Amino acid sequence: MSEHTGLAKAVRAYLDHLAVERGLAANTLASYRRDLRRYVEFLAALGRVEPTDVLESDVMAFLRNLREGSDAYPALGASSAARTVVAVRGLHRFLCREGMTDVDPARTVRPPAPPRRLPKAIPLDQVERLLAAAAVGDGPRALRDRALLELLYGCGSRISEAVGLDRDDVDLETGTVVLRGKGGKTRIVPVGSYATSALEAYTVRGRPGLLGSGPGTPALFLNARGGRLSRQSAWTVLRSAAERAGLGTTVSPHTLRHSFATHLLDGGADVRVVQELLGHASVTTTQVYTLVTVDHLREVYAAAHPRARG
Incomplete structure (x- = not known):
């Protein structure tokens, strides 16, 4: 223009x-x-x-x-x-x-309503296969990849939030991580024991090997040159693990985020707690996950109840 x-x-x-x-x-x-x-x-x-x-x-x-x-x-x-x-x-x-115009010509124009898409989550056994497939060997990159994927599922982090983490954002003693979300909003999220163990192994035995003799960076997740891992490289880590686990190419970083939320709700977590963990500004955004849970309950009911079907 x-x-x-x-x-x-x-x-x-x-x-x-x-x-x-x-x-x-x-x-x-x-x-x-x-x-x-x-x-x-x-x-x-x-x-x-x-x-x-x-x-x-x-x-x-x-x-x-x-x-x-x-x-x-x-x-x-x-x-x-x-x-x-x-x-x-x-x-x-x-x-x-700002006083640049007196009339708003777009005031009555409504955007087309997008079709409502339910978030795609994967079952827990597939999550476990994916996480196991990330840890091939015990080298620095394998430790990093396992820690990255454990974090994505363990706290529902967005991929941009994960690669944007600095070393000081993770507190292994308390099992918490500071995530910086959309609009610069910061939230503190608990990290489960599996993710905490993976992060500890990476920071102690993996990260120093990737950092090497490079210029030094506060970034938590590093690439092979000692710089901050990019979103594209993190995508590659996940895609490679999904292929090794036999899950195909349908798994994305957001799949782990969706799975995190869905599994929490399946386990009885309050939707507003999940909202805070995900960093959603409105609980309405989070409530779409309850539809997934209702579908799951309906399937279980249809399969288990003796009078669910004629």
Whole structure:
């Protein structure tokens, strides 16, 4: 998009606001930047280059463009289109609030409702197979991989939270870890004994070997060069363990997070406790896991109760 139009400048101001005032995560900001670039380019093709030029019909046309696609951009599914409309609505609210426009043309535009997807969890026996497959040998990388996967399942950490950990964020004596979640929010989460043991083995026998004679870093999980492990490398660790465990390629870091939440609820944990552990801003987000648990209970009931079926 042109960097000099009024709309382009307004988008930059909005993104700065999201980064500084609201502390949005880098990945979320990158998504908003891509979405709003497409929006500004679409409006420019209509001759709208200033914030005050935009009409409600333009925003509606953009929504149709998202779902139908164009020569420059592919069509988006409901979830991605909804995220883009959220970015557009946020931009126009910001412009009104800052006095750059008097009218919000996106005020009545509603994003398409994405289909409700139940989180995919895997049974405990598959989790145990996955964790066992991570510890191939007793070298530094094997110890790291086992500690990483034990942590992801043991405290429901997001992959970005796990690779972002520093050594001082883990307290092995109390069995707790400090996680920095979305929007810069920090939470302290207990870590189970299996994960604590794996982390202790890694920090004592594995991490020093990876650190080697490198420049030194506070990062907990290190790559082969002694630097911080990347999200992509952590993905590779999980994918390799899943393949060795015979679980296929459907397991993702979020699968372990989903399994963590589902297994807690199956074990009788309160949904609000799980909300705090996951770092969800709203309990509504966490309640989707209760649907998985209800499905599980229904299956057990149908299989076990003598009068569940005719």
